[in-house]
Amino acid sequence: MAELLKMKSEVEEFKKEYLCRNNQAEENRQRETEAATRIQSWFRACRVRAYLSHLHMKAITVQKIWRGFTARARFRQMVKAAYFIMKMKFYEEMAVRIQRRWRGFFVRKYIHNFYVRKRYLQGLSRKNELVRRDLDELEELQKRERDCVEMIKEQTAKVYQAHRLHHLLSTKQCPGVFNSPFRPAPHEMELLLRQVKYQAPTRLAPKGRACLLGMPGPTDPSFPESLASPWIKTTNTCCSIKPILPPIASKKPQIR
Template structure:
């Protein structure tokens, strides 16, 4: 009986302890659940963060590899473009050099040939020398013509003066002014007065201004039937003046021949 009582008392105590413990467990269950949930969330967060960091690292590696590949491809493309541009520039420079050499050769040979230009300049010098000689001959002809005309003017002036001074000719009774006894030979004016015959002056209308032989004054009297000296007859061929030669060479030679014939006639 005593043992039964002990067992019943122990059972009661066990029930009380179980009840208290269950109540404490129920009281601590929510707190422990929140703690467990927090621990689980932290652990899972650590796992997820580790996994995400792992994925991030792998993504960085993939991106690094891809970006390196794309960058190398772009660089290769840029190098190819730069190399192509460099080759094109080199080819263009070589083409320009070849064109320059060829054009220089073509111009020197066919357009501005040195030897052809030298021959042309030599021919030009020869033509210039011939033209200079021809012009000198024409100038000499014109000078002779001017001298001839000047001589004709002087002789006509002398003849006119002789006509004006014909009354001073020497005679048997009067020796005259120009025929001085102190001279060994008669004066030139005296000889001219002997050649010229006296004629009464006749008034004529004035001649045209375009005439080459109109050297006397229109107001002066003209003497008809006067003695014409030989130098006036010889200078009648000087009426036609030689003009400048034309461009063609044949006509120049003809003009020069005419001028020479004129000079020959004038000299005769």
Template sequence: MADLFCLSKEIEFRQEYFYRNSLAEENRQKENHAAINIQSWFRACKVRACISHLHKKAVIIQKIWRGFRARSRFRQMVKAAYFIMKMNFYDEMAVRIQQRWRGYYVRKYVHSFYARKNYLENITMKNEQVRKDLDELEELQRRERKRLEMVKEQKAKVYQAHRLHHLVSTKQRPGVFNSPFRRGPHEMELLLRQVKYLAPTRLTSRDRAFQLGTPGPAAPNFPETLESPRIKRTHSQHSSRPTLPPIVSKKPQSSLREPGEVWEQPLHCPKLSLRLQTSYTLLQDVQNNLRQSAQLQCIYTAHLCQQDS
């Protein structure tokens, strides 16, 4: 009994031992995994701390190195800028010295100041003299143009006087240009008295441009005297206008008139018969009408003045 009891105790002990060993084995694996995890975390913390420390030290080293390089580069830039500024200053001073010296040398040995001043003064005086001469020439040309215009107008008036010579005043009746209401005779009336009557002659194509004192572009060049443009000139008198050829006609048109008069008949002024169409008392009637109109105007003006007062 005792052996059986001991055997049973031994079996239970073995089972208990095996059970406890199995539990211990299981716990050992868990503890091993836990220890591994703790070791890995601790080692990772150590590595991260070391890497962080190294990174901080590397940043400090880079900062110091970069600052040193930047300061050395800035020193080089300052030295270069100072050297350039100094060279520019020296160049400017050298240029100024050269300018002063060259100006002095040129003024003293090449170009004299007083000689150039005299030269410019002479040029100014010459310009003023040239301007004065040009002004005088322009004035002379203007006077010549004015004289030529006056001569042209005088020639036109002379030609018109020759054409209107039949309108000159007579002792029996005043002419068209001699109005009794004027203080003195008209200048055309005086001109008509100075010129002489000329018989009409045949006009050439050049002379037909003149129509009642309006010369055309091909008008003859008359002199400044009051002579007629149709008067023949001698060889001693200078004139660019040729003399008119004589009129030759094979068959006479009338026994009392010359061919030239018959040819010029259409060019006569149609106002020649004006005196025959009017009465002998036309001048007195016109004067009476003017006096009556003047009296009526005075009466009307006096009436307006009375109304205003």
């Protein structure tokens, strides 16, 4: 009986222990389930992150390869364009050089021939020498003519002055102004006064520049001779004009 009671008590204790352990197992199972869920979520997250990181690395690799390819293609295009431009510049430079040589040859041979230009310049220089010689001769001739005209004008002025100063001619009774006894020979004006003849003036000479210089004016009747031929007398005298100066009638003109 005691053993049966003992067995019953043991069975009761076993049941209680079983229930207690079962309750603990249930409680542990829930915590384990939550822990397993957490571990699975972490693992799956790590796996997804690793996969995304792998995809990101692959995308970076693809982008790097593509960008490198496009950059190399663009660089090759730039090199080709630069080489083409350099080649065209070289061709243009060579074309310009060829054109320059050809145009220079053409101009020198057919347009501006050096030897023809040289012959032309030589002929021009000879012609210039001839023209210069002719011009020198013409200038010498004109100078002689001017000197002759000046000499004629000077001689005319002297003759006119001699006519105006004829009263200063020296005589036997009274020596003239231009025949000083202190001179070894008579003055040039004295010799000229001896050559010309006295003429009575018809009117007062005009007051002009020609009279101030000692030369007769174009309308001066006191000296009827012309400038071109001062020693040729003319009969065209102004007798119709009333004389202004008193006529010299009381005394006879002095005679040598």
